[in-house]
Amino acid sequence: xxxxxxxxxxxxxxxxxxxxxxxxxxxxxxxxxxxxxxxxxxxxxxxxxxxxxxxxxxxxxxxxxxxxxxxxxxxx
Amino acid sequence: xxxxxxxxxxxxxxxxxxxxxxxxxxxxxxxxxxxxxxxxxxxxxxxxxxxxxxxxxxxxxxxxxxxxxxxxxxxxxxxxxxxxxxxxxxxxxxxxxxxxxxxxxxxxxxxxxxxxxxxxxxxxxxxxxxxxxxxxxxxxxxxxxxxxxxxxxxxxxxxxxxxx
Numbered sequence: 001x002x003x004x005x006x007x008x009x010x011x012x013x014x015x016x017x018x019x020x021x022x023x024x025x026x027x028x029x030x031x032x033x034x035x036x037x038x039x040x041x042x043x044x045x046x047x048x049x050x051x052x053x054x055x056x057x058x059x060x061x062x063x064x065x066x067x068x069x070x071x072x073x074x075x076x
Numbered sequence: 077x078x079x080x081x082x083x084x085x086x087x088x089x090x091x092x093x094x095x096x097x098x099x100x101x102x103x104x105x106x107x108x109x110x111x112x113x114x115x116x117x118x119x120x121x122x123x124x125x126x127x128x129x130x131x132x133x134x135x136x137x138x139x140x141x142x143x144x145x146x147x148x149x150x151x152x153x154x155x156x157x158x159x160x161x162x163x164x165x166x167x168x169x170x171x172x173x174x175x176x177x178x179x180x181x182x183x184x185x186x187x188x189x190x191x192x193x194x195x196x197x198x199x200x201x202x203x204x205x206x207x208x209x210x211x212x213x214x215x216x217x218x219x220x221x222x223x224x225x226x227x228x229x230x231x232x233x234x235x236x237x238x239x240x
Binding site: 042 | 078079080167168170171172173174175233235236237238
């Protein structure tokens with residue numbers, strides 16, 4: 001049985017509580033393009049540890065408050 | 077559609093045009109019997125010429141693309157302030173870690189095509205085809221590899237990409 005890690009994030013919620021911060025504003029704070037923020041938020045791209053810290057820093061929270069993971073066991 | 081996607085599509089269109097122009101010119105001349113068998117110089121000159129045309133064509137296309145993009149942003153935002161337009165373009169032109177990862181992953185596909193082309197060219201030589209056939213297989217494989225690289229890049233931008 002293979003174990004698969006699924007990473008999820010709360011970026012949308014955190015943006016909402018940060019006064020509906022735009023993806024562009026977050027992208028500028030994190031030093032990446034808006035497309036990358038869009039992909040991270042949609043779960044299409046798992047960011048590097050450095051970018052994950054920069055995103056957390058942009059919201060002033062810890063990395064664990066932005067990203068969480070779940071181990072799923074593949075029974076196939 | 078993002079800046080990276082538009083740029084990839086633009087360079088792919090240029091690549092297709094240059095490859096089509098090469099095929100029409102080189103194979104047209106060959107079909108017309110204007111290329112003597114064993115005239116390797118013709119193929120070398122033609123390929124070098126089209127490599128040059130490809131590079132110049134890409135530079136011109138990118139200049140035109142950036143001009144069109146500036147006009148597009150000015151029209152969309154109804155703002156003709158040069159500083160604002162430049163700021164928007166620079167913000168979208170940022171090449172970050174995701175772009176680099178996608179670039180690496182898609183270039184791998186390009187190398188696979190180029191490698192297959194090289195092997196196919198050698199096999200063609202082994203099967204007693206003319207060296208011109210080998211040269212053309214390699215040249216076309218490199219071009220197709222470049223197009224496949226662009227296609228994969230678009231795929232990764234759409235579907236997402238994962239580390240590891």
